[in-house]
Amino acid sequence: MTLPTAPAPATGIRPLLPGLAVSAAGVAAATGINALLPTVSPLMAAVVLGALMANLGACPAALRPGLAFTSRRLLRLGVVLLGAQLAVRDVLALGLPVVLLVVATVAIAFSGTWWLGRRLGLGRDLSLLVATGFAICGAAAVAAMNGVADGEEEDVMTAIALVTLFGSVCIVAFPLLQGMLRLPAESFGVWSGASVHEVAQVVATAQTAGTAALATAVVVKLTRVVLLAPLIAGVSVLRRRTAGPRTGGKPPIVPLFVAGFLAMVALRSLGALPTAWLAPLKTAETLLFTAALFAMGTAVNLRALTRTGRRAVVLGALSTVLISLVALGGVMVLTPGA
Template identity: 60%
Template sequence: MTATTVGSRSTATPRQLWPGITVVVLAVGLAWLANLVAPAISALTVAIVLGVVVGNLPVLPAATRPGLAWATRRLLRVGVVFLGLQLAVPQVLGLGAGTLLTVLATVVLTFAGTLLLGRALGLSRGLSMLVGTGFAICGASAVAAMEGVVERDEEDVATAIALVTLYGSLAIVALPLLAGPVGLAGADFGRWSGASVHEVAQVVAAASPAGAMAVATAVVVKLSRVVLLAPLVAAVSMMERRRRAAAEGGRPPLVPLFVLGFLAMVLVRSTGAVPDAALDVAKTLTTLLLAGALFGLGSGVRLAALVRTGPRALLLGLLSTLLAMAVSWSGIVLLG
């Protein structure tokens, strides 16, 4: 399969976009309702699953493809920008130097280690980079943010999202069972959950058995990982495009605008000037936007392609998860 061209733009007319956009709106509505009925299930997870289901059944006409592609790209970028409003610098700094160093080490070593593991397993660079980003930062949302700046196949995106969903779900069950053997409880277990589990909703579910304090700590630690999404995407973007510029004679492009928008929103939130009501609206809007984007990405998942990827991708996901858990546990034990 030919690698997707980074930064490609749709030339479809508004009339051609509406069928796909309508499908996205309906899917987001269903995901939102499912979350209201079963709050333990993230709307983002439901959106991904819906996308995979409809993408592998003969239910989506060809007329929906332009709108799906447009919505996936646009909603993702706007959603990542609004995600910045969930983060405040003072809140993150309040975690303390030890926890922040643990988070940084977990992100860096998980990302770099996953790239090395992917190479050793003979997997593509694009897949390894997407898996490394998703497992190191914030799951499917991070995969979706990174896929626009690296050379990869559509199958790589689908596989990375499937792996994040699978191993993040398994972590919800595994971490509480491991809390006793590894000697973590309360806030420390919350730190471990926040530093090692992939999606925010999965973090909450994993930390819940340890109590409210563990959940609160886990969410803040998790959001401190999300802060690193912008610099990671920016660094990879510049590195990738310089590499292609050297090979193709082009000019290296600037950092993606949505990354700058994300950082701007973090700064706005950090001023304390945004009312709580506005933050609640922004949080809901972020969920809806990312749900739409992830539904679009899920609709591109082809289960047959995942089967062809074979056990090597599953092994990469397992090893990357274990790496994140091991590094974060070590940091909590050694640094407090």
């Protein structure tokens, strides 16, 4: 007599399909919100929609495999495609002084924000994610760094919320400060690109000063994005050194998705990517990041998020002031007549 056996666990792509389908629906909804409210990026809308879905009890266990796949694998593919938007020649065209200003601003903003977060009693991972988002490129940088840090989803949600809040403040405050400081358009572009958090927020801020300011701001902002790769690699090296035998082994020195990012930068810089490919690759990158952040949002517990809310807002305010003042100081040095 043969005893009945338990069914084997499902393998392959089938368990992923429900979560992938819901992620696709989340992307469509976030894209629609962005179309109606252009100041709200699809990344921001996606993470909020995911969090609402989870906290309203609409996220059954059957969705989890696909959502986990989306939040990790598709995120890393999005980071790879991000490299296609960057060309080394555009960075070099800024000139060495501006490039050094960007590097110094990112270094001071990142280290200063991380230090402030720890002094405020926030966790190591939350401090790291906020520092990365504010110093580099907002939500995309937060998500990319979490690929190495593997922090709690509540920390990711908090960091992205802070980027949204204080980046929006910059859109209003920076144009007002330009008039008070009498900054020339190009100098204002450098300041905006070096200190405002999200790419979309940089565009909204700099375009108030004209096309010259906008063009400069975008290139300066993309120069900050280039620094995402060495920053993630550096954090990965530190994690590798401190990884104990019970953590399942040491992480790689350079994560594969960071190597892919650098490869795409090299291809773009060498002219190996046809110009006609750039817009589709940009669209694919945005869709992948939007899907990943929607999936991350579904793991957020809003009650747990409120526990560190006040201290996190203080950190966001201090970090915004820090990066703005450091970048402005550099601009003043480069533009003595401003």
